[in-house]
Amino acid sequence: MRNVTLILDDGSRFHGKSFGYEKPVAGEVVFNTAMTGYPESLTDPSYAGQLMTLTYPLVGNYGVPPFTFEANGLPTFMESEKIHAEAIIVSDYSEKYSHWNAVESLADWLKREQVPGITGIDTRELTKVLREHGVMMGKIVFDDEPDNIPEAAYAGVNYVDKVSCKEVIRYNEGEGKKKVVLVDCGVKSNIIRCLLKRDVEIIRVPWNYDFNSLQFDGLFISNGPGDPDTCDAAVQNIRKAMQNEKLPIFGICMGNQLLSKAGGAKIYKLKYGHRSHNQPVRMVGTERCFITSQNHGYAVDNNTLGADWEPLFINMNDGSNEGIRHKKNPWFSAQFHPEAASGPTDTEFLFDEFVKLL
Numbered sequence: 399m400r401n402v403t404l405i406l407d408d409g410s411r412f413h414g415k416s417f418g419y420e421k422p423v424a425g426e427v428v429f430n431t432a433m434t435g436y437p438e439s440l441t442d443p444s445y446a447g448q449l450m451t452l453t454y455p456l457v458g459n460y461g462v463p464p465f466t467f468e469a470n471g472l473p474t475f476m477e478s479e480k481i482h483a484e485a486i487i488v489s490d491y492s493e494k495y496s497h498w499n500a501v502e503s504l505a506d507w508l509k510r511e512q513v514p515g516i517t518g519i520d521t522r523e524l525t526k527v528l529r530e531h532g533v534m535m536g537k538i539v540f541d542d543e544p545d546n547i548p549e550a551a552y553a554g555v556n557y558v559d560k561v562s563c564k565e566v567i568r569y570n571e572g573e574g575k576k577k578v579v580l581v582d583c584g585v586k587s588n589i590i591r592c593l594l595k596r597d598v599e600i601i602r603v604p605w606n607y608d609f610n611s612l613q614f615d616g617l618f619i620s621n622g623p624g625d626p627d628t629c630d631a632a633v634q635n636i637r638k639a640m641q642n643e644k645l646p647i648f649g650i651c652m653g654n655q656l657l658s659k660a661g662g663a664k665i666y667k668l669k670y671g672h673r674s675h676n677q678p679v680r681m682v683g684t685e686r687c688f689i690t691s692q693n694h695g696y697a698v699d700n701n702t703l704g705a706d707w708e709p710l711f712i713n714m715n716d717g718s719n720e721g722i723r724h725k726k727n728p729w730f731s732a733q734f735h736p737e738a739a740s741g742p743t744d745t746e747f748l749f750d751e752f753v754k755l756l
């Protein structure tokens with residue numbers, strides 16, 4: 399195992415060992431406090447451009463499931479067709495794995511997909527640094543090589559364009575009861591599975607595709623990586639769709655941010671984001687609290703929601719926006735992940751709410 403150093407933009411250094419693919423890499427260093435779910439998180443397109451730190455210390459002990467695909471083209475166990483995170487940073491990589499569904503080790507998977515993984519890092523200390531300072535750019539360099547890796551950029555880069563589908567993909571064609579246009583900003587497979595389970599036909603379109611001339615019953619806006627302010631083409635198309643006040647619209651994560659922007663609201667960057675399985679959100683106007691799975695670095699500014707909109711969910715830790723709804727029209731969205739994968743499934747009912755509106 400070669401020695402590596404993680405260098406943060408503020409000069410902090412963390413020394414560890416490489417267990418994945420051996421290449422230097424740079425990106426935004428973020429932390430995720432979930433105890434499980436590395437196959438789902440690594441393949442979540444929303445992690446593009448990021449070095450994913452896991453605070454749970456023991457990682458790799460349940461291996462990696464097979465990368466098989468269903469007849470409709472969706473991966474059976476993963477959230478997309480490949481790893482999207484730039485690297486994974488762990489405290490104690492477990493070389494041995496055991497799980498009924500595992501076919502290989504995390505190290506072998508990372509090597510095959512050419513993604514670095516580093517172990518021996520005090521990820522709790524690293525997380526304290528990120529919590530104090532806020533997320534930072536950083537790089538992983540090999541101690542026996544010159545450090546000549548170019549700086550990476552994150553803010554202002556359109557990562558959605560890198561991960562969105564390039565052409566229209568149809569699911570359940572001619573079979574579902576209702577048709578949903580899904581704007582693919584980097585959609586997780588389980589969102590598509592959750593919709594297909596509810597008997598809808600899906601027309602999955604690239605993030606900047608003008609879908610308004612298609613025939614459909616509802617609009618869904620997906621999760622996706624990076625800065626929502628780089629996705630104006632999607633916002634314009636959503637605005638056009640909103641001319642039909644009866645059209646049901648539902649968005650998740652990036653979808654919450656883009657729907658908010660289409661409604662005139664502003665987005666800001668959180669200090670260190672929400673990435674975990676245990677984020678409590680309260681449904682506004684009720685005493686109901688849900689434990690949710692989250693992965694986002696930006697948030698909607700509640701104070702900028704137009705008069706026709708209101709917050710739908712509020713984060714109980716920091717009071718930030720976790721969803722919006724329109725006061726009259728069937729338009730709503732969640733900042734968290736009702737499809738889970740991984741994490742708690744308590745809010746999957748939001749898909750039922752959307753499908754009922756179609």
Ligand SMILES: NC(=O)CC[C@H](N)C(=O)O
Nearest residue numbers: 621622624651652695696
């Ligand atoms: N998972 C997502 O859709 C994340 C949305 C956006 N990229 C953010 O970090 O806030």
